[in-house]
Amino acid sequence: MNKPTSAASAPAILNRDIKTIVNAGLKRRHAAETRFRWYGLIAVSLGLLFVVLMFGNIISKGYPAFWQTYIQLPIKFDPAVIDPQGSRDPKTLESADYAALVRAGMRQMFPKVEGRLELRALYGLVSSNAALELQSRVLQNPALIGAEQEIWLLASADVDTLVKGNIDRSLDETERPIKDNQVGWVDKLKAAGKIEKQFNTILFSSGDSREPEMAGIRGALMGSFYTLLVTFLLSFPIGVATAVYLEEFAPKNRWTDIIEVNINNLAAVPSIVFGLLGLAVFINFFGLPRSAPLVGGLVLSLMTLPVIIIAGRAALTSVPPSIREAALGMGASKLQMVGHHVLPLAMPGMLTGSIIGMARALGESAPLLMIGMVAFIVDVPKGLMDPATVLPVQVYLWSDLPERAFVERTSAAIMVLLAFMILMNGLAILLRKRFERRW
Incomplete structure (x- = not known):
């Protein structure tokens, strides 16, 4: 017969059972954590693999x-x-x-x-x-005759x-x-x-051509340059001013809440909607020329503004309140406090957001297709009103052509476009690291 369990040994048995249950639970949690870690590692590895395959395919065809x-x-x-x-x-x-x-x-x-x-x-x-x-x-040298x-x-x-x-x-x-x-x-x-x-050298010194060996990307490069120039000159000052007003001066009421919600919603609007807006307003209403970098810059400015405003407000929010309080305590007005102290400290974050927004604008093609920048342009544009195209649209045009030589030029144009985007994002990271202040 089993001996009856004494009252003194009952707590020990209970503690042993609790430890067994806790250890089993810990093993399950550790196993789940390990599985989750492996899931994340596999997902990241697959993502990197697909990126490597994509870049390898583009480079092999483009170089x-x-x-x-x-x-x-x-x-x-x-x-x-x-x-x-x-x-x-x-x-x-x-x-x-x-x-x-x-x-x-x-x-x-x-x-x-x-x-x-x-x-x-x-x-x-x-x-x-x-x-x-x-x-x-x-x-260049008439003496060659003969x-x-x-x-x-x-x-x-x-x-x-x-x-x-x-x-x-x-x-x-x-x-x-x-x-x-x-x-x-x-x-x-x-x-x-x-x-x-x-x-x-023809690839970088000539515009588009029906002959593959004579086709170049200089026209698209200059079109992208003029378009982004207009985009930056419009979106950066307006975006920074809007962010400063909403964050530092605007009263907190229903109207500002509506404005903030609409700005956040505009940042998620599909880009082709901005192209339709540009077609209706800038071309049909104001009568600006189609395929002009000026119109492309106006459309991309509308698309980039919400990104710059949101990034600008986040940069202003990151400035510690003690900076504002110290400036006001020394007798500075609110405008002086913002202009002399808060804005310089927030400017690196604003520049970073602006560059990222410009990089997004550089890679956009859908809104520019709507305003006619898909036209076949041979001459290199020399101004904001000349007909032009941009690099993403040039890639779209060449990808639709059947000649094998245009496949090479399509991939080469993608390589140049990716190089510019990587450069712009790298510049944003460099500015953030160089001028970032930690409190």
């Missing part, structure tokens, strides 16, 4: 666009073609048939090629930009794609953009050292 294929041709600047009268008149030199000089150089390289179709395929190895290059050289030089001229997009290995030679020629005879001529030029890849 070849920074290099362009050139063909070296013997060019004779024939006076009979360029300046038959010998007048050296700039208008005569400008209107000369420089494409004939390129064709003569190609025939000199391949004298056995005959027939209209064969010659047309041969001339297609060189870009139409080659004639413009020769024209520019002659206009001379003969070996000149590197821009190859066509198909040749560039072939040289970069993006065309499968094993396919039937009906399924390739470049024919068998052209492939043979390219191989001969490569064996003779007449083909090489050079840094693609």
